Amino acid sequence: xxxxxxxxxxxxxxxxxxxxxxxxxxxxxxxxxxxxxxxxxxxxxxxxxxxxxxxxxxxxxxxxxxxxxxxxxxxxxxxxxxxxxxxxxxxxxxxxxxxxxxxxxxxxxxxxxxxxxxxxxxxxxxxxxxxxxxxxxxxxxxxxxxxxxxxxxxxxxxxxxxxxxxxxxxxxxxxxxxxxxxxxxxxxxxxxxxxxx
Numbered sequence: 001x002x003x004x005x006x007x008x009x010x011x012x013x014x015x016x017x018x019x020x021x022x023x024x025x026x027x028x029x030x031x032x033x034x035x036x037x038x039x040x041x042x043x044x045x046x047x048x049x050x051x052x053x054x055x056x057x058x059x060x061x062x063x064x065x066x067x068x069x070x071x072x073x074x075x076x077x078x079x080x081x082x083x084x085x086x087x088x089x090x091x092x093x094x095x096x097x098x099x100x101x102x103x104x105x106x107x108x109x110x111x112x113x114x115x116x117x118x119x120x121x122x123x124x125x126x127x128x129x130x131x132x133x134x135x136x137x138x139x140x141x142x143x144x145x146x147x148x149x150x151x152x153x154x155x156x157x158x159x160x161x162x163x164x165x166x167x168x169x170x171x172x173x174x175x176x177x178x179x180x181x182x183x184x185x186x187x188x189x190x191x192x193x194x195x196x197x
Contacts, residue, residue, distance in 0.1 A: 065188060074196070076101050076117045078168060081192040083185060086112055097122035110179035113189065114171040121167040126151065129160065129167070145190055156183060163195045 068081045071088065082088075086105040093100045098120045105113040123129040126142065126149045133140040133153050140153035150161045157172040157180070170193075172186040181189065 065192065071103065073101075073103075073117075077163075077166070077196040078115075078117065079194045079196065080115075080189055082113065082189050083107075083181070107179050110177065111173040111175075112179050112181055113186070114169075114173060116169040116171075118167045118169065120165050121162065126162050129162075146193055146195075148193075148195065157186070159190050161190075161193060161195070163197060168193065168195070 065081045067084055069084045069086075070079060070081050072079045082105055086107050089104050089106070091102050091104075093102055093116075098118060100119060101117040103115040103117075104111060105115075121129065123132045130140055130142060130151055133151060137153040137158075139155060140151055143150045143152045143159070145159065145161050148161045148163055150159055152159050154171075155174075157174050159170045161168040161170070170186075170190050172180045172183075174180045180186070
């Protein structure tokens with residue numbers, strides 16, 4: 001091969017490399033997002049904070065529960081709000097796992113909400129309870145309700161709050177013949193719980 005042929009091949013390769021590199025940089029520069037800087041005002045408005053959102057949620061909950069009733073039971077150290085459309089019944093229960101107290105809330109004779117106070121947690125501490133519940137409900141998880149350890153399971157329709165030896169089980173009755181609370185109302189009831197140890 002003579003020098004003229006080699007020089008032509010080398011020149012073609014250099015041109016290909018330069019065109020490829022140029023194309024890469026042009027494409028790369030075009031694909032970068034264009035950011036536009038806006039001047040910062042002298043007195044900027046502070047961004048909304050999580051606290052403000054929580055306050056508005058608290059206000060909305062307070063407005064919603066303003067017409068609700070408050071259930072108080074000093075014997076079992078519990079208080080919570082519930083929709084005023086619900087009628088309640090109470091009963092003591094005795095069974096092999098320990099004594100309990102049940103409050104049933106109904107609307108038009110359809111069960112909506114059940115709260116059971118276990119005087120001694122029948123399955124032990126929260127970890128033992130979680131392991132026991134997970135045998136039937138894979139979605140069981142630990143949560144905190146008003147600074148109390150709790151478990152949520154059954155697609156969020158069951159919550160057990162632990163306080164000392166007692167546990168407080170809240171069940172949103174979603175069986176076929178019931179009239180369950182909305183998820184929002186159920187969570188509002190649970191979040192209104194106050195335990196008077």
